[in-house]
């Protein structure tokens with residue numbers, strides 16, 4: 001096989017290539033070179049200099065890291081859903097809602113009011129039944145509202161983080177060389 005000598009157009013290093021090879025990567029600077037043959041000379045031109053290649057490589061690594069972060073964010077968000085769930089009396093799980101919390105709180109307060117009116121009216125047995133039940137409703141209402149609030153805050157943080165990652169991925173995709 002006939003071997004041809006030429007210099008790297010980027011760093012000037014001597015290169016030996018096989019006859020008829022059209023593209024070569026410099027062993028010294030890693031530039032991608034195109035081989036040109038003329039009557040009595042063979043020379044190279046830079047197809048892609050090392051800094052461009054490195055940049056492209058860094059961008060694809062960064063893009064990969066960002067999409068991994070995005071996947072992890074989505075997975076973690078899915079796994080956190082249980083934190084914001086409440087189990088109703090039928091054993092069904094559903095997300096704590098602010099409305100549910102407010103209703104429970106209102107019923108509890110009304111129940112306490114009823115209990116005190118009953119007490120003042122001398123109906124003690126009614127009070128015994130109504131008070132603990134009403135206090136439980138108030139506690140439940142507070143717990144539901146707190147969970148619902150925490151869910152809204154966590155959701156907002158998750159959405160912010162997600163759109164930030166997506167924006168960074170979009171910037172990388174737009175700057176990707178063709």
Ligand SMILES: [Zn+2]
Pocket residue numbers: 008009010011012013026027028029030031
């Ligand atoms: Zn070189």
